[in-house]
Amino acid sequence: MYGAGHRDGEPVAIVGEVKSRIYDRDVEALATRVRQLAPQLPGTPVPVLFGFVIHPSAREAASRLGAILIASGG
Numbered sequence: 001m002y003g004a005g006h007r008d009g010e011p012v013a014i015v016g017e018v019k020s021r022i023y024d025r026d027v028e029a030l031a032t033r034v035r036q037l038a039p040q041l042p043g044t045p046v047p048v049l050f051g052f053v054i055h056p057s058a059r060e061a062a063s064r065l066g067a068i069l070i071a072s073g074g
Contacts, residue, residue, distance in 0.1 A: 004042055011043030018050045022069060024057035031065040 001016035015034045019026055027049060034045045047067040049058075054071050062069045 001048070006043075007046070012046050013041035013043045014046050014048055015041070016048035016050065020051060021053045021055065022049050022051040022058045023055045024061040027058050027061035027065060027067050027069070031061075031067060 001014065001018070003014040003016075005012055005014065015030070015037060017026070017030050027047075030047045030049060034047045038045050047065070048070065049062070049067060050070045050072070052072045054069050058069060061067070
């Protein structure tokens, strides 16, 4: 997924992925892809993962790497 917008008045580029289960390796892989894409994006990249099940290791990785995790249940 990709979307452009503004957060706190600054341009951002949402780069997202949807998976049924999210683990730390998934967060790390997306963060790597986002870093590679960053020079081509129109704003600060924001990695976002949406899934049905989020493993605790993914939450830790997301916190460390600045990713946003969204579970289907809220």
